[in-house]
Amino acid sequence: MKGIVFNLLEDAVCEQYGAETWELLLDDAGLDGVYSSLGDYPDAEIQAIVTAAAIRLNVSESSVLHWFGETAMPLLKTTYPEIFEPFHSSRAFVLSVNTIIHPEVMKLYSGARCPFFKFQELPDGALQMTYKSSRKLLDLAHGFVMGTAAQWNERVTIERFPAGSARENDMIIRWLAD
Structure with a gap:
């Protein structure tokens, strides 16, 4: 995993819980954190930090990943505003992840192994997003979508499917009207 992900996680933890908590998580995970x-x-290593955070904060690993994804989006927008500027909505941003966002990530971070997302527009206007990655970080992707919506002051609901089901890597995203 690219170091930028670790840097974002460190920034998110330090911003919300303090630098001491980041150091405790690294100690708990047995990592030096450089x-x-x-x-x-x-x-x-990212898994070890997520596990340490889940134990220390008394929440699930899924909750840690979701929180991280949601919290990382404003940090990414501050660091890379040019990636966000061309888009008029979070839906447009989400739909560009394979064709624009991840290619930009790979330009910035050579060798990055980004997940792939398959999209299908549903008749009711919802968007089905299928996550494809060996890393199994769908909860992080879920948080990223929530955080992306917040960057455009939009509200979304996300429907997920049970682990082990044929649709466990699918999310149904609905943008809510104000």
Whole structure:
């Protein structure tokens, strides 16, 4: 995993819980926490930090990943406003993830292995998004979608399906009218 993900997680934790909490999470995970944004690090390290956060905060790992995704979006927008500028809505931004966002990520962070998303517009106007990645971070993607909507002051609901079901990697996203 690219170091930028670790940097974002550190920023999110420090902003909400303080730098001491980040240090405690690293200690709990048995990691030194020195992450260069361009560096590559084992996926197991992000998992160890997420597990440590779940234990320390007494929440599920799923909740930690969701929180991280949602919290990371304003940090990303501040750091890379040019990625957000061309879009008029969170829906347009989400739909561009494979064709614009992830190619930009790969330009910035050589060797990044981004997930792939399959999209299907549903008759009721909802968007079905299917997550494809060996990393199994659908909860993070869920948080990213929620955080993206917040960047445009939009509200969304996300329907998920049970783990182990044929649709466990699908989300149904509905944008709510104000």
